[in-house]
Amino acid sequence: MTGSATIFKYRGILPRAINQVYALTAQKFDQAITIRISYCEIYNERIRDLLPDSKADATSMQNDQNLQITDDSRGGVLVRGLQQYVCDSEEDALNCLFEGELNRTFRQHYLNATSSRAHCIFTINIESRSRVESSDKVVHSKLHLVDLAGSERTKKTHSEGVVLKEASFINKSLTFLEQVVLALCDRKRDHIPYR
DSSP: OOBOSSOGGGBOHHHHHHHHHHHHHHTOTTEEEEEEEEEEEEETTEEEESSOSSHHHHHHHHHHOOOEEEEOTTSOEEEETOOOEEOSSHHHHHHHHHHHHHHSOEEEETTEEEEEOSEEEEEEEEEEEESSSOTTOEEEEEEEEEEOOOOOOHHHHTOOHHHHHHHHHHHHHHHHHHHHHHHHHOTTOSOOOOO
């Protein structure tokens, strides 16, 4: 998702999406556009903010953070307590991405020296108001870019202890995601088990 941090042409989907969003919004002269960025990870079934608002939050983040999912006033879903940062430029958004990447949970195992141990969600929130017409009408858009941790065969990775526990949570959550996707594809299903 992030691609190479050192070779520009090998950058990943996230930096390319950020570039595209800012390129397109720069062409909208008749719109006042505000872009907010948030970045979180789901680690062992706990939601953690990867962009803490202070150094104190960064030290406590690793231990006890578990943000809650709720419904918002517009009928959407939000993560209560997840920081959103206004990013006036592509550079600001990329800085959020790179800071979040530094806070992600990685661990080494037999097959991978830097294995991601969590699913991550990078969200670009776009708020647009007309500069020409009444500014009362606001259009809200969201782009969620998800980086899923890969499933693991623990016998091949020789996982033990914490790494084994993480692998079981990763595999369990991917199984639930599979059930949601299968239910969405089944036109006869009335209920989608997304909760």
